[in-house]
Amino acid sequence: MIRFDNVSKQNGHRILFLEASAALNRGEKIGLVGPNGAGKTTLFRMITGEEQPDGGQVAIEKQVSIGYFNQDVGEMSGRSAVAEVMDGAGPVSVVAAELAELEAAMADPDRADEMDAIIERYGEVQARFDELGGYELEGKAREVLAGLSFSQEMMDGDVGGLSGGWKMRVALARILLMRPDAMLLDEPSNHLDIESLIWLEGFLKGYEGALLMTSHDREFMNRIVTKIIEIDGGTLTSYSGDYTFYEKQRALKEKQQEAQFERQQAMLAKELKFIERFKARASHASQVQSRVKKLDKIERFEPPKRRQVVTFDFPPAPRSGDDVAVLKNVHKGYGSRAIYQGFDLTIRRKERWCVMGVNGAGKSTLLKLIAGATEPDAGTVTVGGSVRMGYFSQHAMELLDGDQTIFESLEAHFPQASQGSLRALAGCFGFSGDDVEKKCRVLSGGEKARLVMAIMLFNPPNFLVLDEPTNHLDLDTKQMLIAALGAYEGTMLFVSHDRHFLAALSNRVLELTPDGIHQYGGGYTEYVASTGQEAPGLHS
Structure with missing residues (x-):
């Protein structure tokens, strides 16, 4: 194909x-x-x-x-999300656009003298629209948007008012509807x-x-x-x-390549030693010559290419008290919408809570309350006295100074640190050599996330509050972060949509649902086994 x-x-x-x-x-x-x-x-x-x-x-x-979805969605405004999605559905979208124009023309009193021609054309276009399955198309577009978590209000509102992330979902829905x-x-x-x-x-x-x-x-x-x-x-x-099979096969292939390369290197060393030893002896001249010719003809094996993989190195964090964070009778709402009403939660040392809940359930709000980035309307949020918190939010990435280089950004945060220790820190997070001279404005999402983590972890916190920390990280970096956090001795509270991350790191689950807040004693894997769902309201 x-x-x-x-x-x-x-x-x-x-x-x-x-x-x-x-x-x-x-x-x-x-x-x-x-x-x-x-x-x-x-x-x-x-x-x-x-x-x-x-x-x-x-x-x-x-x-x-061919339908191609990429991260560069371009400009979108002036139409509803549904209309924008239907516009990508091929020939039917052109017919739908003409139908909408004709409907507007029929309602225009200034075009009354053209009405017979407009109505006749409308009939033809309507028949063509029906023939192309246009009337089912809107239903299908709404179904795809609902699957991507759009509310009816968002589907019918101007697409220009949506954030970049939601516009991306609209662009994805266009391709999916196009099939x-x-x-x-x-x-x-x-x-x-x-x-x-x-x-x-x-x-x-x-x-x-x-x-x-x-x-x-x-x-x-x-x-x-x-x-x-x-x-x-x-x-x-x-x-x-699948990907897991590929990882195993690649590791096996690398091992075989390594063994093949080493065997050949040992054989070459042996041959060269013989040549070196006997090249001056006339009695061995023909043997030396034939071995030299043989070596010239040998196809040399390459050593396996080693991928440059970031390794996160967490220095040990100071121990906190047993009660890391305590929420008592917390109320929090936005406008007329209540998020928490009389909510109690105690996070104890070494617990790793993952927070589950649909969009708008209050996952990020909970993290902000504990990090002190927002205040409860009523009730108390108390963080333990010996707790040193590291808070990773998407907002932190926007606060990087675009005019500063990576190194200047680290220096600004840690003016007392030596150049050597800051370069070592940058290296741990994948910024080696001249990379540290890159301006923050040109960094990719993944690079910004790594820089924010480097700043957060330089003086190691004993309580990590992480809001979607893997959002922009590639597979290798994500794997290294999981390995590092797996060995981390402190306490964690995090939101993530990455199920591998959730399963590897959680030992408690907090589930926010419309009918109440539920706490589970095991991690994400146990949550899936006991509820039969991978996320609130979804059955696996």
């Missing part, structure tokens, strides 16, 4: 693809993986024709419709809450076209894809199976 034949592509001095080949066949669901900057987005853009390969070709079967022959989804799991993620999982499982997607959510990828294409070092390598 879509084929890459010996594709080469260079970006400036950087070689992204070197005679790389791969294929996306009908009905296949493929996960595209590779380190940041390896060329995943470039590959999508070559399929859509936005970029051309320097060599080789990207072959696409005739009449294949093209091939869907290219670049990070569709970004900006989605856990309920929308689970809905999208079900939708994509039932989608019969070909799917090629990237995602930083391993659980989401594992449940959908049956094949992985890896971009690394200019080549495309295919693995049959």
